[in-house]
Amino acid sequence: xxxxxxxxxxxxxxxxxxxxxxxxxxxxxxxxxxxxxxxxxxxxxxxxxxxxxxxxxxxxxxxxxxxxxxxxxxxxxxxxxxxxxxxxxxxxxxxxxxxxxxxxxxxxxxxxxxxxxxxxxxxxxxxxxxxxxxxxxxxxxxxxxxxxxxxxxxxxxxxxxxxxxxxxxxxxxxxxxxxxxxxxxxxxxxxxxxxxxxxxxxxxxxxxxxxxxxxxxxxxxxxxxxxxxxxxxxxxxx
Amino acid sequence: xxxxxxxxxxxxxxxxxxxxxxxxxxxxxxxxxxxxxxxxxxxxxxxxxxxxxxxxxxxxxxxxxxxxxxxxxxxxxxxxxxxxxxxxxxxxxxxxxxxxxxxxxxxxxxxxxxxxxxxxxxxxxxxxxxxxxxxxxxxxxxxxxxxxxxxxxxxxxxxxxxxxxxxxxxxxxxxxxxxxxxxxxxxxxxxxxxxxxxxxxxxxxxxxxxxxxxxxxxxxxxxxxxxxxxxxxxxxxxxxxxxxxxxxxxxxxxxxxxxxxx
Numbered sequence: 001x002x003x004x005x006x007x008x009x010x011x012x013x014x015x016x017x018x019x020x021x022x023x024x025x026x027x028x029x030x031x032x033x034x035x036x037x038x039x040x041x042x043x044x045x046x047x048x049x050x051x052x053x054x055x056x057x058x059x060x061x062x063x064x065x066x067x068x069x070x071x072x073x074x075x076x077x078x079x080x081x082x083x084x085x086x087x088x089x090x091x092x093x094x095x096x097x098x099x100x101x102x103x104x105x106x107x108x109x110x111x112x113x114x115x116x117x118x119x120x121x122x123x124x125x126x127x128x129x130x131x132x133x134x135x136x137x138x139x140x141x142x143x144x145x146x147x148x149x150x151x152x153x154x155x156x157x158x159x160x161x162x163x164x165x166x167x168x169x170x171x172x173x174x175x176x177x178x179x180x181x182x183x184x185x186x187x188x189x190x191x192x193x194x195x196x197x198x199x200x201x202x203x204x205x206x207x208x209x210x211x212x213x214x215x216x217x218x219x220x221x222x223x224x225x226x227x228x229x230x231x232x233x234x235x236x237x238x
Numbered sequence: 239x240x241x242x243x244x245x246x247x248x249x250x251x252x253x254x255x256x257x258x259x260x261x262x263x264x265x266x267x268x269x270x271x272x273x274x275x276x277x278x279x280x281x282x283x284x285x286x287x288x289x290x291x292x293x294x295x296x297x298x299x300x301x302x303x304x305x306x307x308x309x310x311x312x313x314x315x316x317x318x319x320x321x322x323x324x325x326x327x328x329x330x331x332x333x334x335x336x337x338x339x340x341x342x343x344x345x346x347x348x349x350x351x352x353x354x355x356x357x358x359x360x361x362x363x364x365x366x367x368x369x370x371x372x373x374x375x376x377x378x379x380x381x382x383x384x385x386x387x388x389x390x391x392x393x394x395x396x397x398x399x400x401x402x403x404x405x406x407x408x409x410x411x412x413x414x415x416x417x418x419x420x421x422x423x424x425x426x427x428x429x430x431x432x433x434x435x436x437x438x439x440x441x442x443x444x445x446x447x448x449x450x451x452x453x454x455x456x457x458x459x460x461x462x463x464x465x466x467x468x469x470x471x472x473x474x475x476x477x478x479x480x481x482x483x484x485x486x487x488x489x490x491x492x493x494x495x496x497x498x499x500x
Binding site: 185 | 314315319355367371402468498
């Protein structure tokens with residue numbers, strides 16, 4: 001154990017020394033040196049190398065205006081909630097609600113994280129056998145989370161009447177996460193599609209359909225279950 | 239031309255108010271927070287090309303409804319992905335593309351510097367995030383990470399993982415250092431070092447109780463630039479779980495995922 005700790009510490013020292021402390025540029029370093037270089041190149045291009053520079057009689061004493069450039073705000077994050085119905089295989093359809101956060105990476109792609117929960121209804125097994133209830137652990141609650149990548153498949157505009165035009169997009173979603181059912185965690189894949197409209201700059205309304213696939217052995221053998229959810233949600237851009 | 243522009247503008251304003259009333263969703267708290275931060279300094283840029291096109295939405299397909307001529311200025315309200323919400327001198331709003339905005343000038347005549355999200359940005363950026371799928375000690379592993387970069391080589395990683403196995407389930411939370419060996423290369427190895435907390439959930443079938451231990455890891459990874467802001471990332475880690483028993487556990491982990499930088 002001792003030797004392993006030593007190896008860890010040594011490799012920490014190595015990794016810091018490899019990068020070189022001189023390379024540390026605190027605080028956050030400038031973003032794109034290439035932009036400066038291109039500006040310099042442009043300035044050089046303006047000067048004609050063949051022109052004979054006339055002797056300077058007057059040294060122009062003009063101070064260049066120093067402009068402090070404020071940072072441009074980025075509003076790529078969308079945070080909101082949703083509500084709808086979720087059909088859990090063998091356990092009926094029940095209301096589902098959750099939270100979601102999106103990050104718009106490019107105009108086409110976005111990343112999404114969701115956390116939601118629903119209740120498990122009576123299974124047909126329980127309905128056919130009154131008085132018998134399945135051992136579903138602590139309560140009949142199902143919770144899930146997922147991280148997905150979304151693709152704005154059909155961006156466009158939606159019109160309501162003559163004077164209302166809203167930006168919109170039909171999008172596809174796919175990702176993975178976990179579902180907690182009957183006190184067991186299950187690896188979950190999710191695929192879906194949705195429609196988003198942006199009625200005001202900072203607000204997004206979306207309707208979404210998703211299938212959450214996970215293996216379940218509540219009824220004995222392990223089987224892949226399809227769990228559909230349809231939701232409507234609202235989110236605010238930050 | 240001037241007339242038609244102002245007509246469009248008046249319609250758009252009314253649209254917004256109507257919609258706000260129609261869709262008055264219970265996000266008033268969020269709205270109040272937004273209004274509080276409304277008054278801020280904006281970047282003003284001048285059009286240096288013959289004209290700057292303003293689209294109705296932040297995407298290449300949205301129609302251009304107006305143009306701003308050379309020498310006129312626009313205020314940048316905010317940026318969404320590679321599009322800029324701008325306001326003209328006449329108070330009209332529109333979306334301008336990154337390609338055109340990067341050719342505008344600031345009041346002192348210098349070009350506006352914009353984070354382009356290209357290969358140069360991949361070599362030298364501030365933050366990155368991603369998700370992974372993989373395997374940890376025979377269990378399925380789901381993982382997400384975020385990293386802040388101190389310089390092109392060195393970064394600080396924060397990771398959260400959940401492992402789902404037949405025998406045991408649990409979570410890991412990590413903080414560590416990463417060293418990108420060749421940040422300018424499209425494919426570069428990464429050295430990883432760090433530690434965190436390792437939690438195993440109670441399980442009746444495996445006769446396990448809840449337990450949380452500290453762990454340390456050393457690992458090797460790769461990152462490969464795909465396009466725009468995306469890259470692939472793969473990691474292999476060896477973890478030492480520092481248990482309260484006499485022997486520490488040594489567990490292996492690998493994962494592959496998609497990440498993006500910003």
